[in-house]
Amino acid sequence: MSGHFAGESESRPVIVLSGVSIRRRTTGQEIVLDSVDWTVQGGQHWALLGPNGAGKTTMLRLAGALIHPTTGTVDVLGHRLGRVDVRELRARVGFVNAAQKVPLDAAAHTVVLTGATGTVQPLWRMYDAAARERAHLLLAELDCKEFTQRAFGDCSGGQRARILIARALMSDPSLLLLDEPFNALDLPSREDLVDALHRLAAGRPGLSTVTVTHHPEELPPSTSHAYLLREGRELVSGPVESVLTSENFTACYGRPIRVESHDGRWYARSTAVPSARRRREPPPFPGSRP
Numbered sequence: 001m002s003g004h005f006a007g008e009s010e011s012r013p014v015i016v017l018s019g020v021s022i023r024r025r026t027t028g029q030e031i032v033l034d035s036v037d038w039t040v041q042g043g044q045h046w047a048l049l050g051p052n053g054a055g056k057t058t059m060l061r062l063a064g065a066l067i068h069p070t071t072g073t074v075d076v077l078g079h080r081l082g083r084v085d086v087r088e089l090r091a092r093v094g095f096v097n098a099a100q101k102v103p104l105d106a107a108a109h110t111v112v113l114t115g116a117t118g119t120v121q122p123l124w125r126m127y128d129a130a131a132r133e134r135a136h137l138l139l140a141e142l143d144c145k146e147f148t149q150r151a152f153g154d155c156s157g158g159q160r161a162r163i164l165i166a167r168a169l170m171s172d173p174s175l176l177l178l179d180e181p182f183n184a185l186d187l188p189s190r191e192d193l194v195d196a197l198h199r200l201a202a203g204r205p206g207l208s209t210v211t212v213t214h215h216p217e218e219l220p221p222s223t224s225h226a227y228l229l230r231e232g233r234e235l236v237s238g239p240v241e242s243v244l245t246s247e248n249f250t251a252c253y254g255r256p257i258r259v260e261s262h263d264g265r266w267y268a269r270s271t272a273v274p275s276a277r278r279r280r281e282p283p284p285f286p287g288s289r290p
């Protein structure tokens with residue numbers, strides 16, 4: 001199965017947003033994205049960060065050909081939105097989000113198979129032996145070998161996240177979009193997923209990924225670039241080490257934040273004393289002198 005459109009090559013950009021704005025008429029012409037430019041090259045691994053409501057998911061949905069811009073142009077895998085059959089294009093992009101509808105009683109292996117047809121329910125007649133074997137291989141690659149026959153609904157949050165990534169890889173996409181894949185994972189599950197994404201990037205040089213997250217701690221060491229978004233506008237973007245800085249995070253979130261990197265991983269913490277804590281003086285010890 002080929003992961004490329006005819007004429008598509010890894011040296012070409014896989015996502016290009018040029019002067020993209022999005023306005024929501026339903027919310028009184030609210031500007032969701034404002035003149036956003038963004039280029040993702042083949043093999044790059046991007047993190048999209050920014051405060052709640054900054055527009056991260058909207059950018060991801062543009063890259064997944066799920067929505068169109070109000071103004072500006074969006075090219076995905078070399079095809080301009082508005083001039084291409086988006087259903088065909090969507091089938092070439094792996095999209096993972098928590099809202100993905102999945103039958104809870106379906107086995108993990110079945111859920112992965114449905115990625116071949118892009119359906120919620122399995123279309124059994126469409127899956128040949130090669131597809132079934134591929135689903136097994138992807139589950140093994142994502143470290144899910146032991147529970148291939150376990151019902152999706154009985155899997156833990158971390159296991160579910162990895163199963164959904166395996167599902168998204170069934171169509172052999174050259175672009176994988178992950179919307180808050182670490183949501184509600186405990187620490188060991190988070191670390192397993194970080195490790196899985198890192199191995200995925202290392203094992204598939206042609207694959208580009210974009211991960212929306214709130215926490216730099218969730219970024220695998222393979223993350224090559226980052227985009228900081230604030231109120232629908234680019235604050236800064238580029239190579240990860242030039243973007244994930246204390247100065248940029250402080251500007252992005254409007255409070256002092258220290259960002260550090262160790263062994264390829266990233267850590268952020270607020271260095272501000274919350275005003276509520278500052279105001280609340282500790283009560284005096286009973287019997288203590290003023």
Ligand SMILES: Nc1ncnc2c1ncn2[C@@H]1O[C@H](COP(=O)(O)OP(=O)(O)OP(=O)(O)O)[C@@H](O)[C@H]1O
Binds near residue numbers: 024057058059
């Ligand atoms: N379908 C919609 N209709 C109206 N407004 C929308 C719609 N989708 C998103 N918005 C608005 O667009 C803005 C950006 O939303 P988006 O989900 O892209 O932000 P985000 O950075 O992913 O936020 P979060 O971190 O909270 O998930 C928000 O103000 C949101 O309310």
